[in-house]
Amino acid sequence: MNRAIGVFGLICLVGALLAAPNYLGDYPTEVLFRLLIGVILAEAWNVLAGETGLVSLGTSSAVGLGAYVMIGLLNFTAVPIGVAIVLAAVAGALLAILAAPGLMRLRGLYFTVGTLSLAEALRLVMINGERFGGATGLFLNRDSPRMATLVRIAVALLAGAWAALMVARRSRIWVTLRAVRDDEDVAAQMGVRSFRVKIAVFAATSAVMAAAGAVQALKLGAVEPYGMFGLGWSVNTLAMAVIGGLGEPLGAVIGAAVVIVSGEWLSDYPQAHLALTGVLLIVVTRFAPRGIAGLSGILWAKLRAHRRPLS
């Protein structure tokens, strides 16, 4: 019953988001687009970190790769936009699968630094590689779609990612995932191939991030290495997921809302906004390990416990 309500609510939400650009002005539509991309990235990051314990600082490598693949496909082949986004996602998954043997050799903290250096390495290759447009990057050889269309593409991507997540949550893979996260050694003893499970999650989340990068590239109509492979993507994605709440279903949405909306308020002072994000990151890590979502869950439970005797 609960599940049916959940699915129905999600369908209503997707419908409302698809219709939203018709009723919103240019600026709110633009913010909505940023919010959607943020939620997609943070959700993917959250699944990776929350379910496998792998903290990535390499979001930008998937985002940048997806963006470059997108522009390359649209410029040099005749594939439709939808197919190009799917292929960009495949490229993101391949990147993860290729990098995984190196990044996942050691547990935990080395993975973080490894992803960071992978992103920087890719950026340097793009800057120096003339074939990929060098430091100036590549331009889309046609006009970008309208903002309303872009928002709908992003909504479709988010809905697809959410649907996949809902299916995955009820599957056997999810159980093995939890087992690997909670105690890798015991899980391995029980016959779970932890390495494979981790690679699968890494590849899937990387694919979603690459798809988000592809949509972002479609919006910008151009890609360049400093922006698309920039640390900003990795910083913001991590911040959104952690501030919202690691492993919390609504964490990504809350985190993206906090980071993007505060970014709009401080749009004249981008550095001040990033510094504030850093402060939030430290405060949340210290005082609310499960983020704003976890904190509000606790407050809600307290409120209800408080009210019960009265009613």
Added chain:
Amino acid sequence: MGGSAVIAGNVISGLLLGGMFALCALGLSLVLGVLRLVNLAHGVFLVVGAYAGFYWLHETGIDPLVGLPVIALAAALVAAPVYRLLIHPVMGRTAEAPMMTTFGIAVILENLFVLVFSADTRSIETSYSTAALTFLGVTVPRIYLIGFVISVSAILGVHWLLERSAFGRDLRACAQDPVAAATVGVNVTRVQMATFALGAACAGVGGTLTGLAFAFTPTSGPGYLLNSFAVVVLGGLGDVFGTLIAGIAIGMLQSLGGMVFGDGYRDLVALVIFLLVLVVRPQGLAPSRR
């Protein structure tokens, strides 16, 4: 002057530069080895050192090399409370919490620097920072030699501190087994704080030397961090001499890489080495000492 002199110049430049890399990476290595903490703010600490040298010269007019002890002391005095107040409270939790905190510190400092010092590229201008030194037909920048001598002296100093002093004994004990160290009466928290401060002091000196040799911006931090990480994984965690050898190796490989593939690929060399080491020999290339 034939091609061989150019190659020799490049190799020796790389070697000298590598000594500086080692000092820059030493703090990261110590903190990782003793605290099991990935200090993502280490790159920004190096940038702090570079700005400290810049403003030292700007405000006092005294040679930044004279100011190095002051910069090291100041870095340690600032880093100790940062560790005690921000990082230590989350140390006992998950491995990610303290790392996330250092990441927050890095993001805050980097953006404050852009706001306060502007995003302009700076360099510390001294008479020797651009001068060349020719010896036996081989030409290297003079600052590389000065940086190498100071870095190796500092590294030997840290080595002496770790091997011969009471603090060093406590530190090595905490690196091996913090619980056992605490049982026999070592104040683990204080040792951890001191290690963090020592790491920051090394970064302050290394950062000033880097600022003398190269131009820097507030956003140089991540590049410095990754370069230092390549040195740390190659040299082994908390291994002082391993760090020195790894720094020199990476310095030379970078110079050779830049010479063969073009200057744009210099920074890529360290990253590729780092990723390769993780794949091939994640425990580091140096044989474990203990």
